[in-house]
Amino acid sequence: MSASRLVIVPAVWADVQEFVTRHHRHHPKPAGMKFCIAVAIGSENVGFASVGRPVAAAYQDGWTLEVNRTCVVPDEDARNANSMLYGAAWRAARALGWRRLITYTQAGESGSSLRGAGWRVVAERPARPGWDCPSRPRELRGTENIARTLWEAS
Numbered sequence: 001m002s003a004s005r006l007v008i009v010p011a012v013w014a015d016v017q018e019f020v021t022r023h024h025r026h027h028p029k030p031a032g033m034k035f036c037i038a039v040a041i042g043s044e045n046v047g048f049a050s051v052g053r054p055v056a057a058a059y060q061d062g063w064t065l066e067v068n069r070t071c072v073v074p075d076e077d078a079r080n081a082n083s084m085l086y087g088a089a090w091r092a093a094r095a096l097g098w099r100r101l102i103t104y105t106q107a108g109e110s111g112s113s114l115r116g117a118g119w120r121v122v123a124e125r126p127a128r129p130g131w132d133c134p135s136r137p138r139e140l141r142g143t144e145n146i147a148r149t150l151w152e153a154s
Contacts (some may be wrong), residue, residue, distance in 0.1 A: 006008040006081055008088045009045070011038035016048045020071045034065055035096075037088050039072070039081040047072030049085035051093060051101070059102060065093050067103035070113075082113035090117070090153035100152060107147040114151045 017034045033052040037043045047070065054066040067089050072081040085152050086103070093101045104121070111121070129146040 005041050006046075006078065006084055006111050008084060009038050009040045010047055011036040011045070011140050014051050015045065018070075019045070019048050020050075020069055023073060024070050033068070035092060037085060037092065039078070039084050039088075041077055046075060046078040047081040047085055048104070049089050051089050054102060059100075063098060064100040064102060067101065070103075080116070082122075083116035086114055086117035086119060086138055090119075093153075102153075104148045105151065107149075109130050109149075111149060111151065118154060119151045121149055122152045124148075125150060 013033060013036055014038070015038070016033070031052075033050045036050045037048075038047060039047045049067055050069040051065050052068045054060050054064050055068070059066065067086065070082055070085050072078050072085070090101050094115045102118075104125070105114070107127070111119075125148040127145045127147045130138070
């Protein structure tokens with residue numbers, strides 16, 4: 001198999017959730033989505049992207065979506081799959097009328113897949129002790145105290 005044989009294909013939500021549960025290194029499966037896509041080599045899906053409403057209320061403006069999860073198998077043949085997913089997610093969102101697509105990387109992640117897909121850094125977010133608050137209690141998920149970078153498709 002060759003990386004040049006990577007193709008974007010339709011995805012089924014249940015397959016995305018199962019794949020992320022098995023392969024994602026630090027996040028659980030996403031809770032919901034507006035749309036999802038896959039990247040395949042031949043008939044085998046080697047990665048998925050889930051696009052949904054922005055998690056942060058400040059970005060829930062009716063014009064913005066967020067790539068909530070990408071997950072690709074660690075395989076040399078799939079080395080450009082993540083960039084393909086980010087690029088395809090933006091093309092699909094734009095075609096559906098959305099004006100902005102955002103995502104985050106955690107401190108220590110290079111963002112090379114995002115840069116490869118033409119995304120740009122919008123902001124650096126400092127680490128937070130967690131997302132729990134009296135008005136909306138939340139369980140700890142292991143992503144507390146990690147700085148993040150906000151990216152935008154352009």
